[in-house]
Amino acid sequence: QVQLVQSGAEVKKPGASVKVSCKASGYTFTSYGISWVRQAPGQGLEWMGWISAYNGNTNYAQKLQGRVTMTTDTSTSTAYMELRSLRSDDTAVYYCASTPGYCSGGSCYFDAFDIWGQGTMVTVSS
């Protein structure tokens, strides 16, 4: 059974960092990339970026450049998303999703987001 299982809820203070994990099972981890998507309370979906589990190539949303880092650990089939300098408007549910894709010539191209994790609530509050 293909699934992505994410780490548990986090509460952080403004200015802190958070690192969310996403463990894959049921498929060959390095065959696909992982996208991260967040959803603020009562709001829509926002794509944060993507990482290739094959070679570590990344593509981040311009809005989050410099604050977000995505990594993978192929030995444990786990992807990570770290967000730094947290603000109150980073409060959201964070999702990972398996995403086929590749990068070439400085651009990256993706397929639809097939399997999603269950989501991780991150609350930023003083």
Next chain:
Amino acid sequence: EIVLTQSPGTLSLSPGERATLSCRASQSVSSSYLAWYQQKPGQAPRLLIYGASSRATGIPDRFSGSGSGTDFTLTISRLEPEDFAVYYCQQYGSSPAFGQGTKVEIK
């Protein structure tokens, strides 16, 4: 950056009725790169349609997608009770982006 605008914001219908949801892009989207997702409260989104018109694995055939260029449509032929949810369109070729969503609610 492509901006997707969905309409209507909310659709109030009864079970058994037909639902037609619209997604309009600010510039042309290759139809290979347009998807639709369903999200129920407290759940992650679920892929319904990719490539504008291909159903994802396990998706019932009452869901269909159509369109090209800047105008795309998701149609639910006969609403089942479990279909009441929020639906998002997405372009995913590069710099993926989502529409703001259409809520399909019970009338």
